[in-house]
Amino acid sequence: MSNTRPSYLPPHLRYPTSIHNVSDKLDKLAIVEDTLAYDDVPVEVSGDSIPKPVSSFSEMGLCKDLNDNIKRCKYVKPTPIQSYAIPVAMAGRDVMACAQTGSGKTAAFCFPIISGILKKRGCEREFGRQRVAFPLALILSPTRELSCQIHEEAKKFSYLTGLKVVVVYGGAPIIPQFRNLEKGVDILVATPGRLVDMIEKSRVSLQAVKYFVLDEADRMLDMGFEPQVRKIVQKMKMPPPGRRQTMLFSATFPTEIQRLASEFLSNYIFLAAGKVGSSADLIVQRVEFVPDMDKKDHLIDLLHSQYPNQTDAKQLALTLIFVETKKGADALERWLVRSGFPSIAIHGDKVQFERERALKSFKSGQTPVLVATDVAARGLDVPNVAHVINFDLPRNIDDYVHRIGRTGRAGKSGLATAFFSDKNVPLSKDLVELMQGANQEIPDWLSEYAESSDGARTSRMFGGSDYRGSSFHSGGNNYSGQFVDTEDATHYASAFTYGAPFTADCYGPSQMDSFPAAPHSYSFDYGPVTASGWD
Numbered sequence: 001m002s003n004t005r006p007s008y009l010p011p012h013l014r015y016p017t018s019i020h021n022v023s024d025k026l027d028k029l030a031i032v033e034d035t036l037a038y039d040d041v042p043v044e045v046s047g048d049s050i051p052k053p054v055s056s057f058s059e060m061g062l063c064k065d066l067n068d069n070i071k072r073c074k075y076v077k078p079t080p081i082q083s084y085a086i087p088v089a090m091a092g093r094d095v096m097a098c099a100q101t102g103s104g105k106t107a108a109f110c111f112p113i114i115s116g117i118l119k120k121r122g123c124e125r126e127f128g129r130q131r132v133a134f135p136l137a138l139i140l141s142p143t144r145e146l147s148c149q150i151h152e153e154a155k156k157f158s159y160l161t162g163l164k165v166v167v168v169y170g171g172a173p174i175i176p177q178f179r180n181l182e183k184g185v186d187i188l189v190a191t192p193g194r195l196v197d198m199i200e201k202s203r204v205s206l207q208a209v210k211y212f213v214l215d216e217a218d219r220m221l222d223m224g225f226e227p228q229v230r231k232i233v234q235k236m237k238m239p240p241p242g243r244r245q246t247m248l249f250s251a252t253f254p255t256e257i258q259r260l261a262s263e264f265l266s267n268y269i270f271l272a273a274g275k276v277g278s279s280a281d282l283i284v285q286r287v288e289f290v291p292d293m294d295k296k297d298h299l300i301d302l303l304h305s306q307y308p309n310q311t312d313a314k315q316l317a318l319t320l321i322f323v324e325t326k327k328g329a330d331a332l333e334r335w336l337v338r339s340g341f342p343s344i345a346i347h348g349d350k351v352q353f354e355r356e357r358a359l360k361s362f363k364s365g366q367t368p369v370l371v372a373t374d375v376a377a378r379g380l381d382v383p384n385v386a387h388v389i390n391f392d393l394p395r396n397i398d399d400y401v402h403r404i405g406r407t408g409r410a411g412k413s414g415l416a417t418a419f420f421s422d423k424n425v426p427l428s429k430d431l432v433e434l435m436q437g438a439n440q441e442i443p444d445w446l447s448e449y450a451e452s453s454d455g456a457r458t459s460r461m462f463g464g465s466d467y468r469g470s471s472f473h474s475g476g477n478n479y480s481g482q483f484v485d486t487e488d489a490t491h492y493a494s495a496f497t498y499g500a501p502f503t504a505d506c507y508g509p510s511q512m513d514s515f516p517a518a519p520h521s522y523s524f525d526y527g528p529v530t531a532s533g534w535d
């Protein structure tokens with residue numbers, strides 16, 4: 001498009017803008033939902049003697065009780081990351097895995113742990129009341145909410161197996177958590193701070209840990225958490241790499257974090273499923289130029305346009321709004337409520353009880369608008385979030401990827417809208433690159449900002465490739481290393497078609513044969529998965 005206004009104006013004023021009708025977009029998404037595909041999910045695999053991927057849960061050698069629970073969850077087929085990562089982990093190998101948000105990484109690390117523990121010892125582990133807990137598996141995650149969610153998932157997958165899954169996290173009274181631990185624990189899910197505290201109080205020992213997982217591993221190893229994680233892994237008697245199995249998972253894996261992480265691993269296999277760091281083509285991304293002072297009014301317009309015929313605001317599709325500060329979250333919540341939109345805020349200054357209440361109310365649809373800081377950006381799996389709005393854009397593109405990944409999950413489509421203002425110009429280059437990679441429509445003004453920005457990166461940029469690089473490359477392929485099975489890998493690549501519909505849910509276990517179905521059923525239709533270079 002050619003410039004229509006004088007060039008001394010900033011890019012966003014030079015191009016005609018249109019207020020998008022969001023309800024249109026949401027309607028279209030609803031239509032494509034049932035047929036949407038993760039087309040040709042590319043998978044990069046590298047390392048020595050790579051166990052071959054499989055296309056069904058039954059081929060994974062998981063134990064029977066777990067297979068029953070997978071059926072109860074109505075998981076019909078493994079997602080691409082599950083197809084690759086579970087066989088690797090079942091073979092006892094360490095793994096560093098990246099896959100798009102909402103692509104089933106939790107199950108990818110839970111299944112091998114559950115199956116591994118059950119196979120080794122059955123369900124007969126006797127727990128008397130013990131003062132010191134000796135977990136066999138430790139899963140670390142950055143936030144309380146995410147730890148609780150992983151705990152729920154792991155409990156669901158271990159339903160009727162006799163395995164004990166316990167969660168400990170900060171911001172909540174420690175005594176009840178001690179009591180839970182005393183009843184015995186096989187799989188411990190924890191945030192780092194509370195775990196260190198418990199180890200120092202001699203209530204948890206890591207000496208028996210056979211499986212160690214870092215979920216959101218790049219976040220866990222960046223500046224905020226790295227010292228605590230290092231202390232836990234290297235100074236608190238956890239068995240060293242090689243004597244424990246270590247699995248690192250995230251949707252983004254910057255190169256320098258990979259390098260750091262490799263210290264914790266032994267002869268590991270690197271996996272990247274999908275355009276790593278990308279946002280899945282399932283998410284339609286829109287960027288609008290909105291000056292800071294106009295953001296609130298614009299948000300109200302947007303929410304109104306989302307529901308043009310809506311009389312009952314409580315019927316709003318779930319909308320998650322990200323802001324930069326805790327104060328900003330509270331202020332926006334008040335503004336939205338005054339404007340007639342049932343809203344609730346979640347951020348790090350709220351006590352645990354308030355955070356849980358906010359999340360529950362949002363999940364149930366009772367309060368369909370959640371205003372959040374980055375505390376809700378990673379990992380949280382709320383089915384049916386229709387729209388993520390970046391009221392304030394984050395400073396780096398990795399955070400943007402995780403934020404918008406709260407929609408478009410489990411094969412479902414979603415919409416993400418960003419309010420871009422002057423202060424976001426440094427993000428423009430990465431944003432354009434990300435959107436190009438996901439085949440999104442890029443406004444001309446945004447491309448121009450990107451071209452004129454100085455080229456500095458806002459982020460560590462995803463890291464979708466094994467940092468060990470060419471030394472592990474074999475031939476001209478995008479995978480490196482060899483599958484241990486002699487069968488032609490191409491066979492596996494082309495055998496993956498993820499056409500079967502499934503329903504997903506995230507409820508805890510209950511006394512029933514099948515876990516309750518999600519309010520909506522999603523369709524994973526990945527199309528063929530290709531390990532690039534083989535086809």
Ligand SMILES: Nc1ncnc2c1ncn2[C@@H]1O[C@H](COP(=O)(O)OP(=O)(O)OP(=O)(O)O)[C@@H](O)[C@H]1O
Pocket residue numbers: 074075076077078079082099100101102103104105106107250251378379380381405406409410502503504505506524
């Ligand atoms: N094989 C499967 N079939 C159907 N649904 C699945 C399957 N595996 C996982 N799911 C569902 O997909 C959703 C997303 O899974 P999960 O939260 O593990 O994603 P994730 O990759 O960890 O996302 P994030 O990067 O945001 O943390 C969950 O609701 C889960 O129950």
